[in-house]
Amino acid sequence: MAITTPTPPKTTRPKLGGMARKEELAFYLFISPWIIGFLLFDAGAIFASFAISFTNWSALSTPSFTGVENYTKLINDSLFYKAMGNSLYYGLGSVGLGTIVSFLLALLLNQDVKGMALFRTIFYLPSVVSGIAVAILWIMILHQDFGLINSFLAFFGIKGPGWLVQPEWAMPSLILMSLWSAGGAMVIYLAGLQSVPIHLYEAAEIDGADTFQKFWNVTVPMMSPVILYNLIVGFIASIQGFVLVYIMTNGGPANATLVYGLYIYRTAFINFQMGYASALAWVLLVVIIIITVIQFTVARYWVYYEGDVKQ
Amino acid sequence: MSTSSAVRLQKSLLGLRNRAILWKVIIYFLLITLSISFVLPFMWMVSTSLKQSQDVFTYPPSFFPNSFEWQNYIKGWNVLPFDTFLNNSLIVTFSNVIGNLISCSLVAYGFARLKGRGRDILFLLLLATLMIPREVTIIPRFLMFSWFGMTNTLWPLVLPAWFGYAFFIFLLRQFFMGIPLDLDNAARIDGANNWQILTQVIIPLSQPALASVAIFAFIGNWSNLLDPLIYLRSTELYTLALGLNLFRGQNFTQFNLLMAVSIITLIPVLLVFFFSQKLFVQGVSLTGMGGR
Numbered sequence: 001m002a003i004t005t006p007t008p009p010k011t012t013r014p015k016l017g018g019m020a021r022k023e024e025l026a027f028y029l030f031i032s033p034w035i036i037g038f039l040l041f042d043a044g045a046i047f048a049s050f051a052i053s054f055t056n057w058s059a060l061s062t063p064s065f066t067g068v069e070n071y072t073k074l075i076n077d078s079l080f081y082k083a084m085g086n087s088l089y090y091g092l093g094s095v096g097l098g099t100i101v102s103f104l105l106a107l108l109l110n111q112d113v114k115g116m117a118l119f120r121t122i123f124y125l126p127s128v129v130s131g132i133a134v135a136i137l138w139i140m141i142l143h144q145d146f147g148l149i150n151s152f153l154a155f156f157g158i159k160g161p162g163w164l165v166q167p168e169w170a171m172p173s174l175i176l177m178s179l180w181s182a183g184g185a186m187v188i189y190l191a192g193l194q195s196v197p198i199h200l201y202e203a204a205e206i207d208g209a210d211t212f213q214k215f216w217n218v219t220v221p222m223m224s225p226v227i228l229y230n231l232i233v234g235f236i237a238s239i240q241g242f243v244l245v246y247i248m249t250n251g252g253p254a255n256a257t258l259v260y261g262l263y264i265y266r267t268a269f270i271n272f273q274m275g276y277a278s279a280l281a282w283v284l285l286v287v288i289i290i291i292t293v294i295q296f297t298v299a300r301y302w303v304y305y306e307g308d309v310k311q
Numbered sequence: 312m313s314t315s316s317a318v319r320l321q322k323s324l325l326g327l328r329n330r331a332i333l334w335k336v337i338i339y340f341l342l343i344t345l346s347i348s349f350v351l352p353f354m355w356m357v358s359t360s361l362k363q364s365q366d367v368f369t370y371p372p373s374f375f376p377n378s379f380e381w382q383n384y385i386k387g388w389n390v391l392p393f394d395t396f397l398n399n400s401l402i403v404t405f406s407n408v409i410g411n412l413i414s415c416s417l418v419a420y421g422f423a424r425l426k427g428r429g430r431d432i433l434f435l436l437l438l439a440t441l442m443i444p445r446e447v448t449i450i451p452r453f454l455m456f457s458w459f460g461m462t463n464t465l466w467p468l469v470l471p472a473w474f475g476y477a478f479f480i481f482l483l484r485q486f487f488m489g490i491p492l493d494l495d496n497a498a499r500i501d502g503a504n505n506w507q508i509l510t511q512v513i514i515p516l517s518q519p520a521l522a523s524v525a526i527f528a529f530i531g532n533w534s535n536l537l538d539p540l541i542y543l544r545s546t547e548l549y550t551l552a553l554g555l556n557l558f559r560g561q562n563f564t565q566f567n568l569l570m571a572v573s574i575i576t577l578i579p580v581l582l583v584f585f586f587s588q589k590l591f592v593q594g595v596s597l598t599g600m601g602g603r
Contacts, residue, residue, distance in 0.1 A: 023425055026505050030421030033414040034437065037474025041452060042440045048451035059454060105345070111338050121588060122346045125353075128584050131534030132555050133573035137356050140566055146368045148355050180352065233441075240444045243536045247556065264446045269541055274450055281447040288444055 046285075053278035063275065070279035080280065082255055083263035084287070087239045089171055090259055094178040095234040099227065102182040106189035107219075120183075120190070127184035135247040138177045139164065164249055167256035174245060174257060178238070185230050192226040193219070221304035228299045235295070236288055260284055360384070360570035367566045380567070384575065387558075387568035393575075395547055396554035400533060403468045403550055407532040408525050410472030411479055415524060416517075418475045419483035420509045424495065434484075440477045445537075453541055467542045468535075468550075472528070479524045486520035487513055522590045530580055551576045 028035070053070055057063035074080050105123050109116055126134075141148045142163035150160030163173040196219060204214045242261030245251065251258035251266075264284070268277035355374070359367060360383055362376040388394075421427075422434055456467040490513060498508050514521070539553040549557065555576060559569060 020426070024427040027421050027425035027427030027430065030425060030505070031418045031433065033473065034418040034475035034480065035433075037414075037471065038436070038440065040455070041448060041471060041474065042443060045448040045451035045455075046443065048454070049447050052450065052454075059457065108338060108342055108345075113335075113338060113342065119342050119346060122349050124588075125581075125584065126349060128530060129534075129577050129580055132536055132552050132559070133534075133577050136555070136559055136566075136569055136573055137352055140359065140570070141352055141355065148351065180349070183349075236442060236444065240446060243540075246540075247536075247559070261446055264450075268450050268453075274454065278450050281444070281450060284444050285447045288442070292442065 049278045049281055052275055053282050055275040057274040058272045059274050060272070066275065070276045073276065074279055074283065079255065079258065079263060080283075083258050083260045084283075086171065086256070086258055087260040090174060090257075091235050091238045093171070093175040094238050095231060097175060097179060098182050098185060098234065099231060101179050102185035102230075103189050103223075103227070105182060105186040106193055109186070109190055110193045120187070124183035124187055127181035130181065131243075132247055134180075135244050138180075139248055142173050142177075165253055167254045170249055170253060170256045174248065177244075185234065188226060188230060189223065192223050196222045224299075224303040225305060228295070228303045232292055232295050235291065239284070239288065356570050356574060359566055360574055362567045364565060364567055383567050383571040387565075387571040388575065390562065390568065390572075391554055391558055392546070393551070393554060393572065396549050396551045399465065399548060400551040403465055404529055404532045406469045407472040408528045410469070411476055411524060411528045412521060414473050414475040415479040415483055416509065416514060416521070418480045419487055420505070420513060422480070423484045423487035424508075424513075425505070437477050437480060449537075449541065456542065462542055463544045463548065464542075465548060468532075468538050476528075479527070482524060483517065483520055486517050490516050519590055522587065526583055526587050526590060529583060533576075533580060 052063065054065060054067060055063035056066045056069070109120055109123075113119070140146075144150060144160070144162040144165060147160075147163070149163070153160040161169045163169050200218045200222070201214055204218050209217065240261050242259050242265060245257050245259050245262055246265070249257045251262050260280075264277050264280050267273050267280060358374055358376055361379045361381065362383075363378065363380055366373065366377055422430065422437075452467070453462070456462055459466075461467055461470075494512050494516075495508050498512050503511065534552055535550075536552045536556065539550045540556070543549055543553060546554075546557070555569075555572060558572060562568060
């Protein structure tokens with residue numbers, strides 16, 4: 001977790017008195033809405049999804065068991081690789097650039113500037129207004145002939161590309177657009193930067209550190225847990241999101257923006273292949289787990305937790 | 312101290328101050344340039360919504376409309392039954408806000424204040440659900456709701472909120488744990504039970520956190536397109552987001568009307584944002600998470 005959660009008092013020992021048993025009953029009663037929801041919507045859904053992935057099912061007919069057929073089909077499905085590749089491209093691009101942009105914005109705002117609250121509002125606002133209205137706005141901004149960006153480029157005599165209609169530019173366009181909402185992560189980084197203890201900077205100054213050294217040896221290590229957390233959450237979110245893509249390009253041109261979530265959506269809710277779509281979803285779950293484990297493993301070498309002894 | 316070294320000191324101090332000023336200038340230059348590029352899309356949206364149809368696609372594009380066509384807003388709104396869509400969005404959004412507030416407060420109180428076997432493991436499981444990709448659960452959920460005969464109704468959009476949501480539970484639990492236990496104990500001595508402690512001690516003291524939850528739930532549901540897209544078939548059940556999508560599909564060249572309706576759908580979000588920015592930032596720093 002990005003911030004340390006206060007640990008609740010230790011759980012009682014197995015042997016319970018009357019009071020403790022009463023309290024335990026109350027505990028389960030209070031959390032029961034979540035328990036039911038968890039069993040139905042999370043755990044139950046995951047197991048159901050796994051079971052469905054071994055069937056051929058159109059949601060209307062009765063499912064027929066087909067063994068691992070969906071998984072063998074997947075290995076030979078070129079769209080599966082295309083969609084996975086596109087999602088990784090989008091995830092790496094938007095999270096990589098997004099982290100850099102939001103961190104730089106937070107650093108700028110942390111420079112003791114006047115009107116910080118106003119600038120923060122301006123940068124944060126676009127990340128709040130997500131959804132279809134924003135997608136329509138960006139279709140217009142990225143328009144080949146009349147869009148804001150190409151008009152701006154034309155001002156300097158540059159002929160801008162057909163952002164959303166040329167296969168090689170479609171994905172960079174979506175990544176560019178995602179940077180507009182970098183303000184969401186910026187707020188988190190800004191809160192983090194403001195909680196770095198001043199005495200660490202003072203100690204570094206006494207040791208003769210210059211601005212860059214202070215940044216590299218104090219700011220970055222202190223912020224690394226927050227950055228890691230944002231990388232993981234941001235990557236998981238970006239690898240799933242497909243609603244914006246659905247509106248803006250619907251996977252085109254030439255499947256250049258067919259992201260994994262969109263492929264699952266089409267398979268399940270347009271083609272009604274629930275079995276195959278579930279197999280696709282399960283592969284995604286496994287990929288996300290693998291990527292998260294890799295991120296945590298790599299993190300041991302660059303993330304600093306206070307109180308840790310550096311290896 | 313000799314005069315020459317005093318002069319040198321003065322010079323270096325002056326240099327230091329000049330450098331500080333230069334640094335400030337660079338930072339303000341960057342901040343202002345970036346701010347303009349972040350705001351420009353919004354301005355473009357407003358300007359397009361006020362243009363006449365023939366002025367939307369002109370080359371080079373004009374930033375300022377020739378005339379201010381305020382009736383675009385009424386025209387666009389009346390192309391489709393947006394009144395109905397608004398109504399549906401209000402129903403869905405507010406039931407989600409209320410459902411989340413109630414269910415998440417209960418669950419968060421359990422995790423923050425009560426002891427029971429398996430609590431720590433259950434809490435870890437709760438946090439783990441934040442990692443599950445939506446695509447994995449969306450198909451079984453859809454099949455379950457169609458088994459209950461609830462597809463093409465608003466129920467699938469409304470019901471899940473009443474079973475808690477991990478991110479909000481986490482946020483509230485963090486906040487509840489910051490409230491001194493002494494207050495609970497005092498109330499307990501006065502004969503209060505858990506329900507009374509939650510409703511009369513914890514909740515009145517947790518208004519900032521509850522407001523954060525309400526705001527995140529409001530914004531998340533207001534702009535949600537995925538669930539309406541999957542569950543709703545009849546036009547009269549469409550939410551604003553889905554209605555706007557339908558509008559875009561039918562009138563994709565009338566960008567002035569599209570922008571006008573888009574702006575109307577954004578107004579509630581903008582209002583909530585401007586009136587509660589502090590709570591937003593608090594919610595974010597309380598959990599270290601944005602409202603994703």
